[in-house]
Amino acid sequence: MMADQHAPMLSLRGLTRRFGGLTAVDAIDLDLGKGELISIIGPNGAGKTTLFNLVTGLDRPDDGAVRFEGQDITGLSPERLAAEGIARTFQLGRVFGNLxxxxxxxxxxxxxxxxxxxxxxxxxxxxxxxxxxxxxxxxxxxxxxxxxxxxxxxxxxxxxxxxxxxxxxxxLSYANRRRVEIARALALKPRLLLLDEPTAGMNPTETAEMQALVAELKAEGLTILLIEHKLEMVMRLSDRVIVMDEGRKIAEGPGEEVRTDPKVIEAYLGHGLSGTTEQESAA
Structure with missing residues (x-):
């Protein structure tokens, strides 16, 4: 099936995931165009990584749909999605230690x-x-x-x-294991790359190097969905920023516009919205 060249590369509609009485992802809509970089930010526990899991087949949504280049890929296995050109990294780096x-x-x-x-x-x-x-x-x-x-x-x-x-x-050091994981994702030659906190646990020098790499990949036309807690990096790299809180999308737009949104400031109270060195924790 040929995808409409004007359609978004990735489209989420009403994506929802519940765990018992908790709605971890609540009716999320998202459109990501080819070559675009969208960052997803939000306080810890906002549902960001769960959203990534739904997109990449590690979990199945209770409601809603995921479309990639016009094709419904909701619930397909990670292996099938990798073959389609979707690659991701994880919040806690995953490498094969003995290899x-x-x-x-x-x-x-x-x-x-x-x-x-x-x-x-x-x-x-x-x-x-x-x-x-x-x-x-x-x-x-x-x-x-x-x-x-x-x-x-x-x-x-x-x-x-x-x-x-x-x-x-x-x-390897922790930072180098993260780099290996990203290199492995790039070896897939993905059309869509999802990065889950690629600078978590990195010092300022390592963070700057990673930011430069992501900027380079974006400049080459790679489509990227990014979860990142370091807000200055998000503001520099993103075409748009989506803010999640308690599973819901509470804001979307250019970085500086989102940063001053009263709902975003309220969600981040006590979480250091303007800071650049938030520590990694569960998302």
């Missing part, structure tokens, strides 16, 4: 493998395993190409990761 930096990032490219993915629904997985084990010339050539792509992705982080390319992820 090297290279192998962690290669996992992100798995959905793009062609030489080891025969298009046969029934016996395809067995053939895929056989090809991966035997590694014929076509498989080796594709692996080498992907390894070069991974090196190019890691180079975007300066000298943070390339010198550690063969080290196991468990040996």
């Amino acid at each position: 090297s930096v290279m192998d962690n990032v290669l996992i992100g490219a798995h959905t793009r493998l062609r030489a080891v993915k025969p298009a046969m629904a029934v016996i395809g997985p067995l053939l895929e395993l056989g090809l991966a084990l035997l590694r014929p010339a076509g498989v080796r050539a594709e692996e080498e190409r992907l390894r070069e792509e991974v090196k190019a992705i890691l180079a975007r982080f300066g000298e943070r990761l390339l010198p550690r390319i063969d080290q196991p992820a468990y040996s």
Whole structure:
């Protein structure tokens, strides 16, 4: 199905998730255009990460719909959505500790493998395993190409990761594990990237580096949905800002306009709306 070129890349309508008597996400509407960066902010517990989980298939909504490039993707598995070009990172970084930096990032490219993915629904997985084990010339050539792509992705982080390319992820600093997770998402070559607090736990220098990377990805035309507590970064990067509180969207618009909205100020009382160093906690 061809998507309407004027339609939003991502569209949420009435998205709702309840946990017992708690409505964690309450009838959220959102339109994200191609190449746009929208930030979602709000006090801790506002429902931001739950919203990400609904978009990326880690959880299913009780009501509402998620559409990606005009196609209803509500409730599809994370694997299916990755194959469609949707990648995400997590609030608490997830890496494979015993795998090297290279192998962690290669996992992100798995959905793009062609030489080891025969298009046969029934016996395809067995053939895929056989090809991966035997590694014929076509498989080796594709692996080498992907390894070069991974090196190019890691180079975007300066000298943070390339010198550690063969080290196991468990040996990395917290900030470098976050970088590996983002590199893995980029290895998917996503059309839509969801970043959940990418600078959580980072110092000011590390935060500035991450902000520069996100700005670079945006300038290259990548569509990004961002959750971030560091408000100065949000204001600098975002085309629009959406504010959530208690599962509801309470404001949406340009950053400076949202920042002075009385409802937003009230929601953030005691949470440091104008601060830039809020500590990471559950969303």
